[in-house]
Amino acid sequence: MHPIQRQLRNDHHHLQLVLNCFSKEIDCFDFNAQQDPDMEVILNALDYVREYPDKWHHPAEDVIFNQLLAKKVKESKLIKKLEEEHNKISQETEKINQLFRAAAEDCIVPASDLVESARRYITLQRTHLEQENEIIYPLMDKLFGPDDWKEIEKKIEIQNDPLFNKPSKREFTQLYHHILELEKEREKES
Numbered sequence: 001m002h003p004i005q006r007q008l009r010n011d012h013h014h015l016q017l018v019l020n021c022f023s024k025e026i027d028c029f030d031f032n033a034q035q036d037p038d039m040e041v042i043l044n045a046l047d048y049v050r051e052y053p054d055k056w057h058h059p060a061e062d063v064i065f066n067q068l069l070a071k072k073v074k075e076s077k078l079i080k081k082l083e084e085e086h087n088k089i090s091q092e093t094e095k096i097n098q099l100f101r102a103a104a105e106d107c108i109v110p111a112s113d114l115v116e117s118a119r120r121y122i123t124l125q126r127t128h129l130e131q132e133n134e135i136i137y138p139l140m141d142k143l144f145g146p147d148d149w150k151e152i153e154k155k156i157e158i159q160n161d162p163l164f165n166k167p168s169k170r171e172f173t174q175l176y177h178h179i180l181e182l183e184k185e186r187e188k189e190s
Helices: 003-027 039-051 053-070 076-104 111-143 146-153 170-189
Strands: none
Touching: 003 039, 003 053, 003 111, 003 146, 003 170, 039 053, 039 076, 039 170, 053 076, 053 111, 053 146, 076 111
């Protein structure tokens, strides 16, 4: 597997972990929740999505999508839809980030607005990831040879994931440890 392809697949796995963590914190807004949501974890998760998937992962996928479109694949309509979703996801990330920042700064934001917005956002992200994992990534496996990857390498430079490869920022370190704890809990439940 090409290193860019491996990184994109790892990014999807990592983003799922962040979404799981974010979802668990959103569940804490429910009336019968046994703990309060950790706003710092929520804001760090949203910052991570803004900093890495929105700025590197999606643009890298767009290069790959264009390479697939040049091959005139039958999935072209879906590829164009997913490419448009990258912009929508970025806009939604910004909106939900502003909503949670307002709540963190003691602005009056109904919990129901936070929960509904967050759950819509999580669904958007997960549906998008699922379509890429199930349709687009296998298509890359099938259609891309060494020449395609050489062409893609000219346009994409591998980036360091600031959360999972080398947590270099203090806020991501806390999020990283929070995700590890959540994964340990899931393993115990399995």
